[in-house]
Amino acid sequence: MRRGVAAGVSFRTGTEADLPECNRIWREGIDAYLLPMGFPPLPTDNPGLRRLHAHTLATDPTRFVVAERDVIAARVFPALIENMLPYRTHLERVDLRVGVETQGLGDDHAKQALVLKVCLEDVRR
16 A cells, blocks of 8 residues: 555546536535634635646646545445354455446446446345
């Protein structure tokens, strides 16, 4: 693990679909810093912050990186396994994303949409 990186956190290149969540996280972080000093909260819809993130993504998409917590794999699934031991139940983690062919698709948003669609169809079956 690199210094400063929490366990269960992975990084990936951001997409346009990530922009609203990036704006929310930044807004909450700025508010957490400024509110105790008596500043008013930032507006929920902040066009300046939206433009900043969109510009960063557009000008250098490979450096626009977002962090994801793999909470299910790192925390939930191990706890579930431990809780099921008394019942002699074996659980196996399956990543439904593996094997979904996305190579022919152009952008990350289209790839993510296809993976989500295929995974949800598998769950419904």
